[in-house]
Amino acid sequence: xxxxxxxxxxxxxxxxxxxxxxxxxxxxxxxxxxxxxxxxxxxxxxxxxxxxxxxxxxxxxxxxxxxxxxxxxxxxxxxxxxxxxxxxxxxxxxxxxxxxxxxxxxxxxxxxxxxxxxxxxxxxxxxxxxxxxxxxxxxxxxxxxxxxxxxxxxxxxxxxxxxxxxxxxxxxxxxxxxxxxxxxxxxxxxxxxxxxxxxxxxxxxxxxxxxxxxxxxxxxxxxxxxxxxxxxxxxxxxxxxxxxxxx
Amino acid sequence: xxxxxxxxxxxxxxxxxxxxxxxxxxxxxxxxxxxxxxxxxxxxxxxxxxxxxxxxxxxxxxxxxxxxxxxxxxxxxxxxxxxxxxxxxxxxxxxxxxxxxxxxxxxxxxxxxxxxxxxxxxxxxxxxxxxxxxxxxxxxxxxxxxxxxxxxxxxxxxxxxxxxxxxxxxxxxxxxxxxxxxxxxxxxxxxxxxxxxxxxx
Numbered sequence: 034x035x036x037x038x039x040x041x042x043x044x045x046x047x048x049x050x051x052x053x054x055x056x057x058x059x060x061x062x063x064x065x066x067x068x069x070x071x072x073x074x075x076x077x078x079x080x081x082x083x084x085x086x087x088x089x090x091x092x093x094x095x096x097x098x099x100x101x102x103x104x105x106x107x108x109x110x111x112x113x114x115x116x117x118x119x120x121x122x123x124x125x126x127x128x129x130x131x132x133x134x135x136x137x138x139x140x141x142x143x144x145x146x147x148x149x150x151x152x153x154x155x156x157x158x159x160x161x162x163x164x165x166x167x168x169x170x171x172x173x174x175x176x177x178x179x180x181x182x183x184x185x186x187x188x189x190x191x192x193x194x195x196x197x198x199x200x201x202x203x204x205x206x207x208x209x210x211x212x213x214x215x216x217x218x219x220x221x222x223x224x225x226x227x228x229x230x231x232x233x234x235x236x237x238x239x240x241x242x243x244x245x246x247x248x249x250x251x252x253x254x255x256x257x258x259x260x261x262x263x264x265x266x267x268x269x270x271x272x273x274x275x276x277x278x279x280x
Numbered sequence: 281x282x283x284x285x286x287x288x289x290x291x292x293x294x295x296x297x298x299x300x301x302x303x304x305x306x307x308x309x310x311x312x313x314x315x316x317x318x319x320x321x322x323x324x325x326x327x328x329x330x331x332x333x334x335x336x337x338x339x340x341x342x343x344x345x346x347x348x349x350x351x352x353x354x355x356x357x358x359x360x361x362x363x364x365x366x367x368x369x370x371x372x373x374x375x376x377x378x379x380x381x382x383x384x385x386x387x388x389x390x391x392x393x394x395x396x397x398x399x400x401x402x403x404x405x406x407x408x409x410x411x412x413x414x415x416x417x418x419x420x421x422x423x424x425x426x427x428x429x430x431x432x433x434x435x436x437x438x439x440x441x442x443x444x445x446x447x448x449x450x451x452x453x454x455x456x457x458x459x460x461x462x463x464x465x466x467x468x469x470x471x472x473x474x475x476x477x478x479x480x481x
Contacts, residue, residue: 045395046299048299049300050300059448060385077456077459077463078460078463081463081464081465081468082465082467082468083465085427085428086395086427086428086429088428098475109465110465110466110467111466113428113465115467117428117432118428118431118432119431119432119435120432120435120436120439121400121432121436123436124392124394124428124429124432125394127428128393128394128395129394131395132395176391219344244358251367255395274397275394277399278394278399
């Protein structure tokens with residue numbers, strides 16, 4: 034039986050039997066996996082308070098000979114992100130980020146970048162940063178990491194390079210922007226200002242630590258959110274259910 | 281292909297629908313029922329029917345009861361002005377077993393959990409607010425579990441209840457009896473030290 038040790042983010046837990054827990058967690062190397070923690074609900078030593086949702090923990094686990102269910106041997110809490118528990122808004126945004134990660138990244142698909150992004154985003158939420166802004170930053174980057182980045186380089190119709198002069202128009206079916214000559218603004222093809230196009234480009238590419246420091250004004254958030262909604266709903270038909278709790 | 285006769289297969293299937301019961305456990309239970317006296321099956325079936333027919337929610341505190349209002353809400357010896365808010369009937373039972381709380385309860389029937397599709401309107405929060413207006417409540421004790429969802433629910437209730445003219449308290453959080461500091465997580469220890477209380481000789 035091979036043993037693993039990994040820093041992980043607890044995504045969901047489900048009570049099983051008298052004292053066991055079925056835990057879904059995200060690892061940088063192994064991606065989203067499931068494990069059973071025997072006696073976890075009674076444990077005061079092996080699993081002291083480490084299976085709460087959104088917690089960052091160090092987990093030791095091993096794979097059973099058959100199947101893909103891991104056996105969790107011990108855990109140590111690193112950060113419970115206590116700020117997330119202070120209000121329903123933060124909890125809802127944290128839940129949304131967890132659910133979007135689940136949708137974008139299948140079971141067992143290891144990706145260090147999404148792990149880092151989720152950790153940085155939960156940390157920013159816990160610090161009391163603006164939840165709406167964190168969610169926008171997270172969504173843009175997570176969609177990019179999941180293969181649904183928005184093409185902002187050139188017009189998706191005529192191929193002309195977008196130089197940031199004048200508004201661009203978002204086209205959900207092409208996953209990118211078009212110039213105003215090719216596509217007029219409508220409810221399903223909203224216009225995006227050059228400043229916001231630049232911002233989305235940054236969000237898709239800059240390092241995570243800088244990403245969470247990016248300051249988004251309310252007007253930028255209001256402009257980006259409809260674009261993200263159209264993009265998400267078109268490419269992810271089974272969208273996150275937690276979106277109904279977001280303000 | 282079904283291994284067992286259809287009636288037994290049906291019983292196994294019914295057992296395996298229960299939480300925490302897998303196919304193997306369901307088979308074990310079904311075979312046990314089959315081997316036992318007929319009286320066991322009859323009393324088990326009667327209890328299942330009885331519990332569905334007679335158990336309901338107390339219209340005041342939303343605890344499980346066979347008589348509305350429940351025994352605690354009817355009890356005139358209980359303190360009227362204090363309500364302890366708990367997540368579920370199991371939590372109420374645990375507090376009752378401790379024997380120290382003499383007030384009344386309010387059962388939320390869950391906690392705020394967006395990942396599970398549970399929002400404020402799915403809990404008995406509006407009913408709690410209505411009780412504050414109706415009854416002469418002086419203190420509300422928030423006894424939700426110290427999990428992310430439980431803490432958030434407590435914070436949400438604080439926002440809702442503040443300004444209603446009642447004292448709002450939260451159950452203490454810290455090292456359990458018989459616990460060992462060496463094995464405590466850093467968050468609990470931080471909280472314990474921040475909320476330490478003076479010792480009176």
